[in-house]
Amino acid sequence: MTQSGWRKPTPGLLQAERFAEVGEHLSTPKSQAIVAVKKVAAAIGLKSQDLLLLDTFGAVTQPQDWERGRRPIVWASNHFLMEQTGFSLATLRRHVRRLCEVGVIAMKDSPNGKRWGRRDADGVIVEAYGFDLAPLAARAEEFEALYAHLKAERAVCARLRNAITVTRRMIRAKIEKALEAGLRGPWRKLQDAYCGLLEGLPARSEGAGRLERFLARIKALLASVEKSFEAAFVWPDRSDAMQTSNGENNQQDIPNMTPTSLENETHIRTTNEPDPVKSNRFETKRAAGAAPEGQGRAPVERPEEVDLDISWSTHGQKRGSDVDIPMLMASCPHFAEMARSTQGYMRDWNDVHRAAAALRPIVGISEDAWNVANKVLGPAVAAASIALILDKSTNGEVKSPGGYLRGLVERAQIGELHLDRSFYGRLSGAGA
Numbered sequence: 001m002t003q004s005g006w007r008k009p010t011p012g013l014l015q016a017e018r019f020a021e022v023g024e025h026l027s028t029p030k031s032q033a034i035v036a037v038k039k040v041a042a043a044i045g046l047k048s049q050d051l052l053l054l055d056t057f058g059a060v061t062q063p064q065d066w067e068r069g070r071r072p073i074v075w076a077s078n079h080f081l082m083e084q085t086g087f088s089l090a091t092l093r094r095h096v097r098r099l100c101e102v103g104v105i106a107m108k109d110s111p112n113g114k115r116w117g118r119r120d121a122d123g124v125i126v127e128a129y130g131f132d133l134a135p136l137a138a139r140a141e142e143f144e145a146l147y148a149h150l151k152a153e154r155a156v157c158a159r160l161r162n163a164i165t166v167t168r169r170m171i172r173a174k175i176e177k178a179l180e181a182g183l184r185g186p187w188r189k190l191q192d193a194y195c196g197l198l199e200g201l202p203a204r205s206e207g208a209g210r211l212e213r214f215l216a217r218i219k220a221l222l223a224s225v226e227k228s229f230e231a232a233f234v235w236p237d238r239s240d241a242m243q244t245s246n247g248e249n250n251q252q253d254i255p256n257m258t259p260t261s262l263e264n265e266t267h268i269r270t271t272n273e274p275d276p277v278k279s280n281r282f283e284t285k286r287a288a289g290a291a292p293e294g295q296g297r298a299p300v301e302r303p304e305e306v307d308l309d310i311s312w313s314t315h316g317q318k319r320g321s322d323v324d325i326p327m328l329m330a331s332c333p334h335f336a337e338m339a340r341s342t343q344g345y346m347r348d349w350n351d352v353h354r355a356a357a358a359l360r361p362i363v364g365i366s367e368d369a370w371n372v373a374n375k376v377l378g379p380a381v382a383a384a385s386i387a388l389i390l391d392k393s394t395n396g397e398v399k400s401p402g403g404y405l406r407g408l409v410e411r412a413q414i415g416e417l418h419l420d421r422s423f424y425g426r427l428s429g430a431g432a
Contacts, residue, residue, distance in 0.1 A: 012101035016135050020071065020106040023134030027068040033136035034058050036143035037104055043150055044102055044143075049087070053095045054104065056084045057131055064124055066137060073108060075115040075130035096131070104139070106132040153208060160211035161204070167218045168198070174225045177368070183232035190225055197221060323423050325352060328387055331426040334394045335359070335387035349380045356383035363390050364401045376409045381419065388422055 034054065037044075041051055057074045065072035082092055099105045110116065110129035117128025171194055178187045197218055202210045325346055329336035339346060339355035346352050360370050363386060373382040385408050392398040411417040 010101065012103060013107065016100055016103045016106040019103055019135035019138040020108075020132050021134075023136065023138030024071050025068060026137050028066055028137035028140045030058055030061060030063065030066050030072070033066070033133070033140045036140045036147070037136055039147040040143045040150065043146060044104075046098070046102060046104075049085075049091075050095050050098055052085055053081070053087070053092070054099065056081060057105070057133055061133065062123055064122075070125065071108075071128075072133040072137075073117060073125060073128040073130050074133065075117040075128050077115065104133075104135055106135055108132045156208045157206075157211055160208060160215055164201075164211065164215050164218060167215070167222050171218070171222050171225050174229050178229060178232060183229070185228040185232045187228070190221070190228065193221060194225075323384065323420055325349065327423060327427065328352065328384055331423045332387040332391040335390045338362070338390070339387075349383065352387070353379050353383040356386035359390060360386055363393060365389070365405055366402060369402055369405055373405055373409055377412055377417075381412075384419065384423075388419070391426075 037046070037054070038051055041047075046054075056076075058072075060074050060076055061072040064070065078089060078092060081087070082089065085092065087095065096105075100107060108129050108131075115130035117130065118126050120126050171190075175187055175191050175194065178185060179191070200214065202214050325348070329339075329346065335355075336346075338359055339352070342358055343351060343355040346355065357370070360367075365386070370382070370386075373385060377385060385405060389398060389401045389404050392404070393401050398404045408417060408419070
């Protein structure tokens with residue numbers, strides 16, 4: 001309680017006076033104290049106009065006022081403060097009261113209730129009554145610690161909100177695509193569950209705990225959507241378009257769906273055995289002993305063909321096919337140029353796959369077709385297919401990239417895909 005009795009004591013005023021007593025024994029620079037409170041202003045209940053008044057108070061103090069054993073007291077008149085801030089008298093009093101109740105300034109009243117003060121020849125305050133800013137010095141470390149906590153909390157909340165946004169978009173895209181395509185599955189039920197979940201979407205002011213709980217719920221819904229989507233989007237062993245009632249192939253009714261140039265392109269034999277190679281497919285490989293032409297190896301017996309086993313690892317460098325990355329880049333120059341400009345140097349098949357995934361929308365191939373190609377062909381062959389389709393579409397050889405990729409998938413399912421021939425043929429054509 002103040003000695004003069006001019007001001008009614010409140011818990012906020014008493015707490016501010018205790019902070020002022022502590023601040024008198026500290027040496028805190030003015031800039032540090034004011035910046036610290038500005039960083040946490042919203043968290044402690046201060047508004048922009050409160051900070052404007054606080055800046056006005058700080059502007060009339062001097063550096064020596066903030067040294068140990070002294071109090072930075074402001075005895076500016078109401079007329080001066082109103083002129084500097086543009087406040088009315090009632091507004092000025094309201095903001096002073098809020099600063100006091102929050103505990104960032106204290107009031108030191110004179111016996112007659114007027115604000116006044118004097119300094120000595122060195123500019124040190126000898127006696128003063130008015131607005132005491134010593135609580136700012138006392139709470140500077142507290143405010144800095146609070147700001148660090150708030151900053152970390154905001155970073156966590158931002159990460160959680162981003163994850164929620166991405167998950168929401170994935171769910172909506174999958175459900176809308178499934179409904180448009182008429183895929184079988186409980187899509188209406190999932191859509192209702194999604195809409196119901198959005199009704200409880202946390203506001204931006206919510207804390208990390210609420211966001212984490214909501215993210216767990218929406219991720220569980222995404223798992224259900226992806227499971228239903230994968231179950232609905234399964235390629236048949238043989239497409240309906242490839243089967244007739246008597247079991248014979250009939251692809252004439254499917255425009256731009258089957259690659260027409262795969263079997264017509266030049267096929268370069270990759271071994272020097274006397275017998276012709278039965279298969280030189282990108283999906284199957286020959287064991288060691290088959291040497292490319294022009295490398296001077298002696299003829300060897302042809303080993304039994306085995307399935308291609310591409311080492312698909314972020315750390316793997318092993319190739320399992322005669323088509324290596326240099327051959328791919330040489331036979332598909334358009335893909336090579338775009339891949340290097342977007343992804344950099346192609347060190348392994350993982351880099352090629354990432355480049356193909358990035359260029360897939362440019363080619364005009366949907367994400368669903370890309371996922372099916374990865375599942376059926378394997379990641380490396382799917383990436384090589386994108387490279388081939390990009391170059392063919394750039395040269396005008398392919399009018400429907402999506403249909404062409406579907407044709408590759410369908411040929412692979414019946415064991416008739418010879419993708420190596422396309423690359424060898426393109427190299428032969430480039431060399432000619």
